[in-house]
Amino acid sequence: MNKHKSLLILMLAFGLVLSSCSKEEPTKDKPPIKEEVNQEELDRLERERLIEERRVLEEERKVSLGEFYVPLPDIDDPIEPYTVKAKALYMTSNVAGFNFKEEDIRYYADYILALSGQSGQPVDESRLDDVNKLEKILGIIEATEVNAVVIDVKNDLGLVAWKSDIEIVNTVGSNWNTPMKNFNVLMDYLKSKEVYTIARIVAFKDPYFAENNPDHSIQLSAGGVYKDKAGFAWVNPFDEYVWKYVVAISQEAALRGFDEIQYDYIRFPDNAKYYNEITTFPGRNGRDKDEAIEDFLIFAQEALEPYHVHVSADVFGVITWTWDDKPEDIGQTWRKISNNTEYICPMVYPSHYGSGFYGFDVPDKYPYEVIQNASREAIERNAAQRNPAIIRNWYQGFTATWVKGYIPYEEDAIQKQIIAGVELGLDEYIIWNAGNTYYPLSFFYHDKVNHNLRQTGYDILGRTAEEALIRYLDAQRFKRNNHLYLLTPMDLRAEDYDQYVLDHQAKGIQLLSYTIQSVQAQADGSSLASVKVNYQTETQEAKLDDAKFKIILENEVYKIVQPELSFTNKTN
Numbered sequence: 001m002n003k004h005k006s007l008l009i010l011m012l013a014f015g016l017v018l019s020s021c022s023k024e025e026p027t028k029d030k031p032p033i034k035e036e037v038n039q040e041e042l043d044r045l046e047r048e049r050l051i052e053e054r055r056v057l058e059e060e061r062k063v064s065l066g067e068f069y070v071p072l073p074d075i076d077d078p079i080e081p082y083t084v085k086a087k088a089l090y091m092t093s094n095v096a097g098f099n100f101k102e103e104d105i106r107y108y109a110d111y112i113l114a115l116s117g118q119s120g121q122p123v124d125e126s127r128l129d130d131v132n133k134l135e136k137i138l139g140i141i142e143a144t145e146v147n148a149v150v151i152d153v154k155n156d157l158g159l160v161a162w163k164s165d166i167e168i169v170n171t172v173g174s175n176w177n178t179p180m181k182n183f184n185v186l187m188d189y190l191k192s193k194e195v196y197t198i199a200r201i202v203a204f205k206d207p208y209f210a211e212n213n214p215d216h217s218i219q220l221s222a223g224g225v226y227k228d229k230a231g232f233a234w235v236n237p238f239d240e241y242v243w244k245y246v247v248a249i250s251q252e253a254a255l256r257g258f259d260e261i262q263y264d265y266i267r268f269p270d271n272a273k274y275y276n277e278i279t280t281f282p283g284r285n286g287r288d289k290d291e292a293i294e295d296f297l298i299f300a301q302e303a304l305e306p307y308h309v310h311v312s313a314d315v316f317g318v319i320t321w322t323w324d325d326k327p328e329d330i331g332q333t334w335r336k337i338s339n340n341t342e343y344i345c346p347m348v349y350p351s352h353y354g355s356g357f358y359g360f361d362v363p364d365k366y367p368y369e370v371i372q373n374a375s376r377e378a379i380e381r382n383a384a385q386r387n388p389a390i391i392r393n394w395y396q397g398f399t400a401t402w403v404k405g406y407i408p409y410e411e412d413a414i415q416k417q418i419i420a421g422v423e424l425g426l427d428e429y430i431i432w433n434a435g436n437t438y439y440p441l442s443f444f445y446h447d448k449v450n451h452n453l454r455q456t457g458y459d460i461l462g463r464t465a466e467e468a469l470i471r472y473l474d475a476q477r478f479k480r481n482n483h484l485y486l487l488t489p490m491d492l493r494a495e496d497y498d499q500y501v502l503d504h505q506a507k508g509i510q511l512l513s514y515t516i517q518s519v520q521a522q523a524d525g526s527s528l529a530s531v532k533v534n535y536q537t538e539t540q541e542a543k544l545d546d547a548k549f550k551i552i553l554e555n556e557v558y559k560i561v562q563p564e565l566s567f568t569n570k571t572n
Contacts, residue, residue: 088148093161108139158208312343351400371420468558
């Protein structure tokens, strides 16, 4: 039996050898046959795979997002990111909903060019009354440097501007008015003209949502919903249900063509000193108010990332001056917002500063000076961060008749604000006028700009190296930690301010006195100062007759490098 098996195996093996020898070997004349790759077929299969992946993802998102669901951009029509150095005008949704004629836009643009002397044509005013506010805004864009618009998508009353596809919006009924019924007509026109579009979305001042969803509003400790001095209820900025609502509207705005989402009223109500004692914020969990705003912006940025839109935030003008949300306590701390948006937009309206601010009895009368002061503060704060937002100021385009001693805000005052920013390198701006009425000659200012504002030896803030050093040493002497943080090079301190303060306090060093003996410019552009100093801790002291402080430029702002200090035990 075994013998027969062995014989069978040998015969099979011999057959396999003969079979392999009979196959044609490739030769130089006959290369091996390759299968042709059908690229169209591969592309089709890949597209089918992507479509199936998207279908599955959307089904998952519908379940997880529920009433807040907004579809992702179409695979075949993805949103292309677009940006400009925005020079923008604000527009209400009512005005954005007007019908417009391109011949009227062109007429108003020609009128502006004639009025400004840019064309040799005579000024024709015969048709001005027939041009509506929307056509005038679009005419200004046609004739001037203005290249962007800010349009209300969700306004101060909490009303959404258009018929929405979002379940929660329809449930709440916040889009009952829908002034932008034919929004696509305007959006198509703006895209054809390469106008940058910004959707203004009022975040937490939302009386409509608050009244209809009292559980998601700021609560009175005694029961009920808190209302501000004007009688408006506010939603609770700590509430993630509110975050999802605001972000869903933002995502829909992106799908409908907006290039940027701009959050306004991204704060708590003012008058916090009064209401803090009588209100509660469900979901606060021990956080400060500015942490709620910071956390919301992080949440919004992540949720909007697939929609390829830019994100900006409006802040009070005074936020350039305050520190750590004090004393306002409304949730706006500059660095926390600047670090979590692409654009930060301080509303530096001169009329909104009280008497005595920046040394002016009536700040409204000094548009250029107020903007310069506020902008320098903003620049200094940004210069202390590694990846801050771009500063895009809001400028006053209205006359504040309620201010005692006010001036008219027409071409001259508006130009002065723009010029003040441009001279400091802030070449983006937005003009606010609630009535949507603008002065077209405001934008012919270029010959008035002082291009030599910054002199040799000064930083962008207008300080010399010695002035920066004095500010630094005074901050050490009087324990002004925020000044020290701003004046210390980023690589020489903790990036987080709270951690920086802890590190600084742990050293326990106090400057008792100083005398600056000399400040000398160096070949590398820095300066070196000789300073007589007296530092002390509880048990030691460092008395130096010639401490060498280095002053360097970082982000165009002078910063101070302190020398190593050698301490000895105190002597009686």
